[in-house]
Amino acid sequence: MWPSSRATRVAAATLAASAWPALAWAHTEAGRAEGFLAGLHHPVSGLDHVLAMVSVGLWGAQLGAPAVWLLPVTFPMVMALGGMLGLVGVPLPGVEVGIALSGILLGLAVLAEWRPPLWVAAVVVGLFAVFHGHAHGTELPQGASGLLYSMGFVVATGSLHACGIGIGAIHRWGWGRVVLRAAGALVALAGCVFLWRAFV
Amino acid sequence: MSGRRTLATTAAVVLLPRIAHAHLVNTGLGPFYDGVSHFALTPEDVLPAVALALLAGQRGSLAARRALFVLPLGWLLGGVVGLAFPTIGESPALTTASFLATGGLVAAEARLGPGWITAVAASLGLLHGYLNGSSLSPAPGALGLVGVVATLFVTVALAAALVVAIRAPWARIAVRVAGSWIAAVGLLMLGWSLRAG
Numbered sequence: 001m002w003p004s005s006r007a008t009r010v011a012a013a014t015l016a017a018s019a020w021p022a023l024a025w026a027h028t029e030a031g032r033a034e035g036f037l038a039g040l041h042h043p044v045s046g047l048d049h050v051l052a053m054v055s056v057g058l059w060g061a062q063l064g065a066p067a068v069w070l071l072p073v074t075f076p077m078v079m080a081l082g083g084m085l086g087l088v089g090v091p092l093p094g095v096e097v098g099i100a101l102s103g104i105l106l107g108l109a110v111l112a113e114w115r116p117p118l119w120v121a122a123v124v125v126g127l128f129a130v131f132h133g134h135a136h137g138t139e140l141p142q143g144a145s146g147l148l149y150s151m152g153f154v155v156a157t158g159s160l161h162a163c164g165i166g167i168g169a170i171h172r173w174g175w176g177r178v179v180l181r182a183a184g185a186l187v188a189l190a191g192c193v194f195l196w197r198a199f200v
Numbered sequence: 201m202s203g204r205r206t207l208a209t210t211a212a213v214v215l216l217p218r219i220a221h222a223h224l225v226n227t228g229l230g231p232f233y234d235g236v237s238h239f240a241l242t243p244e245d246v247l248p249a250v251a252l253a254l255l256a257g258q259r260g261s262l263a264a265r266r267a268l269f270v271l272p273l274g275w276l277l278g279g280v281v282g283l284a285f286p287t288i289g290e291s292p293a294l295t296t297a298s299f300l301a302t303g304g305l306v307a308a309e310a311r312l313g314p315g316w317i318t319a320v321a322a323s324l325g326l327l328h329g330y331l332n333g334s335s336l337s338p339a340p341g342a343l344g345l346v347g348v349v350a351t352l353f354v355t356v357a358l359a360a361a362l363v364v365a366i367r368a369p370w371a372r373i374a375v376r377v378a379g380s381w382i383a384a385v386g387l388l389m390l391g392w393s394l395r396a397g
Contacts (some may be wrong), residue, residue: 069373073307073380080384087391146392147243147385154384156324158377 015152039152042136043160048099048194049132051187053157055106056125057164058180061171062113063121068168071119071125072161076154078126079133083153086137095138098131103191110184113177208211231340235347238336239355244248244295246355248324249300251382253356254375256317257363258309263317264360270318273351274325275332279345282333290377292393298324307381309372329361 043049053075085092092098103123107116113146116124135152167183170176239245249271256267303322304314312320329349336344363375 014242054367065369071379076384076389077307077380079388084387084391084394087388088394138268147389150388150392152244153388154381157384158381182380 001058003078003197014156014180028193035146035148036152039149039154040156042139042153043156047190048103049136050160051190052102052106052132053160054130054164054167055103055110055184055187057161057166058110058168058183059106059114059121059125059164060161061165061168062110062180063115067118067121068165070122072158072165074122074126075129075161076157077090078129079136079157080150080154082130082133083140084136086134091136092131095131097195098128100191100195100198102128102131103194105191107184107186107188108190111181111188113181114158119129205279212369222259225336227249229356231343232347232350233264234329234340236351237347237363238344239348239351244292244299245328245352247382247385248295248299248302248328249352250359251299251306251361251379252308252321252324252326254379255302255312256321256356256368258306258372258375259312259314259317261364263312263314264364266314266318267321268353268356268360270321271325272349273327274322275352276325277346277350278326278329278331279336279348281332282335283337283345284333284361286334286337287331292355292389294327295331296299296389296393298327299382303379303382303386305383307376307383308379309376314332 015094043053056071056075060068063071081094106128109124138151171180252267252271252331253264256264302324305320329345334346336348340347349387366375
């Protein structure tokens with residue numbers, strides 16, 4: 001026996017009102033820009049990441065072709081691989097130490113104008129990129145628009161490299177080389193602070 | 201009986217249209233422009249299309265010309281199949297794999313012959329066309345698909361022509377960097393998909 005028609009109508013209207021909009025809006029464009037902007041903001045939100053990524057560009061500019069383009073191609077791809085590992089929950093020990101070491105070593109490489117073989121430079125950059133990517137991957141928020149967030153994230157990372165390469169263009173002048181080496185020293189110093197913080 | 205009918209009607213109203221309209225963009229300008237907007241606002245479709253255009257452009261004018269016609273034709277064919285036999289769900293893993301692989305080929309500046317470029321273009325077109333057709337099947341339908349394919353044609357023409365015309369070494373490197381960014385987005389998306397799964 002069904003209840004009175006009025007009570008049924010009220011129950012049905014309540015059900016419709018509560019169930020109607022949630023599924024329908026699950027995929028609309030609303031909130032997608034937020035995903036892109038959040039992704040764009042994430043890599044620039046931490047000084048340790050910013051310094052390391054700009055340093056990759058500075059070092060690439062010092063090394064010249066083909067490193068100047070190989071390193072910025074390597075870093076985002078390997079960092080994305082590290083991000084993927086972080087997203088799926090694969091543990092990576094010593095992430096904060098690795099990030100701090102990246103600042104120290106990349107800063108020292110710029111300071112010393114270190115010129116290793118190309119593959120060594122690519123391996124060094126790739127190794128540190130895994131740590132940075134993993135840290136980002138584990139920090140990514142739940143429920144964001146994955147694709148747009150990832151696009152913003154990669155664009156911001158690549159732009160930081162481009163900033164480093166742009167700044168590194170002063171390497172052609174004598175005073176510019178000195179300024180770049182001083183910048184490398186500052187990055188290495190900041191890396192030491194990050195390392196100290198990682199252990200405290 | 202009246203109560204039972206009311207409940208049945210309510211259930212039908214609640215359950216009927218949601219999934220079908222999940223992805224659509226309504227411009228108010230008609231189904232063709234809804235299709236144009238659908239493509240332009242769907243990065244899952246734009247990324248593989250741009251990646252293929254860059255890859256074809258890297259391999260020269262013959263490969264670019266083939267991609268320019270094979271990709272939209274494959275998209276149209278897949279779309280017609282999708283309109284006729286729509287799939288229920290989405291395939292994020294497949295779409296991610298498509299632009300991850302294509303972006304990786306661009307980053308590596310893979311020396312693929314025109315035949316391989318044609319095969320990649322056909323595969324991408326059929327896959328994404330089918331998924332597009334499925335999502336467009338309730339509305340805007342066939343005209344929407346035409347809008348999608350027309351926008352795709354213009355996008356591929358512009359991007360591939362730009363790359364074919366490039367002579368400066370730094371500009372060719374910029375194309376490879378763009379490919380590496382697309383591949384990096386694909387890797388991150390793979391992580392998102394695995395986490396969500």
